[in-house]
Amino acid sequence: MHITEEKTQRHTLAVMVDNEPGILARIAGLFTARGYNIESLTVSDVTADQAVSRITIVTSASAHVMEQIMAQLDRLVPVHSVTDLTALGPHVERELALLKVSGHGEHRIEALRLADVFRARVVDTTINSFVFELTGGREKIDGFIALMRQVGLCEVARTGIVAIARGDKAI
């Protein structure tokens, strides 16, 4: 017997939730309990009174599972709204990465040159290291990290994806 898997598509969700203890565990646990996958999850409060958090989730799912994910999230008591930004239309996705690169001589110069091409900023430096800050889509950051590996990359920190729909309408 073999176990088969359905074809999936990548979706970015914006989930507005009450900013209460345990909410992140509730959301993340729902995904593991029902066998949905999470590629990226970010969370921060977004209202003046810090009462509501916005959770951005990137997941891969078939259309059928996607419908379930939306409904399952929506029925959690502290959830205000669930929006599938991918289904909604054009949207902007950004991620921030911090990269520590160490080295001397030619590697160090090449690292700076590449950073310039990617419009990464130097936010810290020592005589034999840089910390670069880079913002962009996932592919851009993946590409930058891959290049930096060859010139002395020793540590990476990434935020995960945040996303917002284009246009004048708010969710």
Place this chain on the structure above:
Amino acid sequence: MTEKSGADILIEALGDLGVEVVFGYPGGAVLPIYDALFRHNAAGGRIKHILVRHEQAATHAAEGYARSTGKPGVVLVTSGPGATNAVTGITDALMDSIPMVVITGQVPTTLIGTDAFQEADTVGITRHCTKHNYLVKDPAKLGNTIHEAFHIATSGRPGPVVIDIPKDVQVATARYTKPGPIRHKTYRPQVKADQSAIEQAVDMLAAAERPILYTGGGIINAGPAASQLLCELARITGAPVTSTLMGLGAYPASGPQWLGMLGMHGTYEANLAMNKADLIVCLGARFDDRVTGRLDAFSPYSRKIHVDIDRSSINKNVRVDLPIVADVGHALEDMVRVFKARRHPKPDLAEWWRMIAGWRAVKSLDFAETGSEIMPQRAIRALWEATHKRSPIITTEVGQHQMWAAQHFGFEGPNKWLTSGGLGTMGYGLPAAIGAQLGNPKALVIDIAGEASIQMNIQELATAMQYRLPVKIFILNNEYMGMVRQWQELTYSSRYAESYSDTLPDFVKLAEAYGWKGIRIEGNDQLDDGIAAMLDHDGPVLVDCRVAKLTNCFPMIPSGAAHTDMLLASSEVSGEMDDEAKALV
């Protein structure tokens, strides 16, 4: 206004919410609450506490109380093992959508996270087996939290809610005023159906040639009026009615349009009608795997309407043509009203009923009888004969006896059938019967049990005795975990791995040890007298009814098979299955 302790706030709030019965077990982390309850009742309060013998039983008793009365069941247990023992019943209530509020004690806030004595991460453990849960760290928020918890447990799709209260919060003081009606900022279940969808549903029903009403536990949860409306919809449309395990009793078993239960152990006519229907109207059911059988062969010729209060139930297992998110009682009321307002004549379903008559003629629930040995199905029918005029409340454990009870005991109204459907929890029936008896003191309450399941919460014999609850236990004793053995016969060439109930107690003596009356029935000639003796005794009775040991429960749709592949008798069992079938539950 004076301040009160958290424990006093809790008890006062329970009083304000009309709570009459609490099922619980004391312990270190709930002592302030028990003291508050003691003082409340000493001062004329009327919250009855039922001391169970194991916290799991408290949750099932609360379920039995809730399912038979329509009111939420309330549980009070201590921290650590008190809470973890309650987890099975909480999960059971979640799966079967039973309104329940569970109050758990917790170590003081200052000790949380230190691996303190009897500390467990109760909100963490119960996060995914509750509809919602709370850890209350401020006594000033306790009152509102309790009212909100009851609102969430009882509205929308009902379910269990846990409130974890650290001991210092029970002792600390705050003000409490009874809040007004709850308007939750995010939780707003959709109760009324979209009217255009209702109109569309009515048009589909009026035009269908082979419609079927497939009903579930949602109708029971929607209250007795929903069952009345179902009968009315059935009457004006002429459509046949089938039900899931959880929905039995919503349409009377004696009704002319009743096809019996559907699904894995459903009747031939119910499953064939589902298979050949051109319209399925699913009312408060959820297309569970026990109902659908093999999904790609499920009801291939039908359009499907699904009424459910939980949007996540829609399109979860089966894609439907017309989803209606609403309380099924409201949706039924709307459908009946629109059907009548449009002056739809009763559809001509004569041809459809002719087909159904052909399937009914198979008499799929018939069973062969030989000699003096009691067939389990016969025992259930005899029990029905002797008791149905008193409209008893029947609870069950889980296994063959549960399916035989569902097949052979006819239910005429809602809230009379209490069983663990979704989770399938052995040990449910006795505590559920205790809860049902407390909610319905005058009713005849019978736990139809198996000899294996009953031992999972046998300690509750003492609870029934303590509160003088005249519950009856009717054990179909075949000395096997019968459903396990049946699957081993179906799948593993009758290799009976650990399915024999060895070293059984003498159930009659066991009953007597707890102060119960014990009766043994060993042959057909003793069956009616034994049942009569059970009913005559004005107190709790345990009946050890010895039945044919190797009987299996038919009809049956094996796991992963289509509705058309029903096994009607053991002669059709091959004894082996391929790996795909073996991997299914």
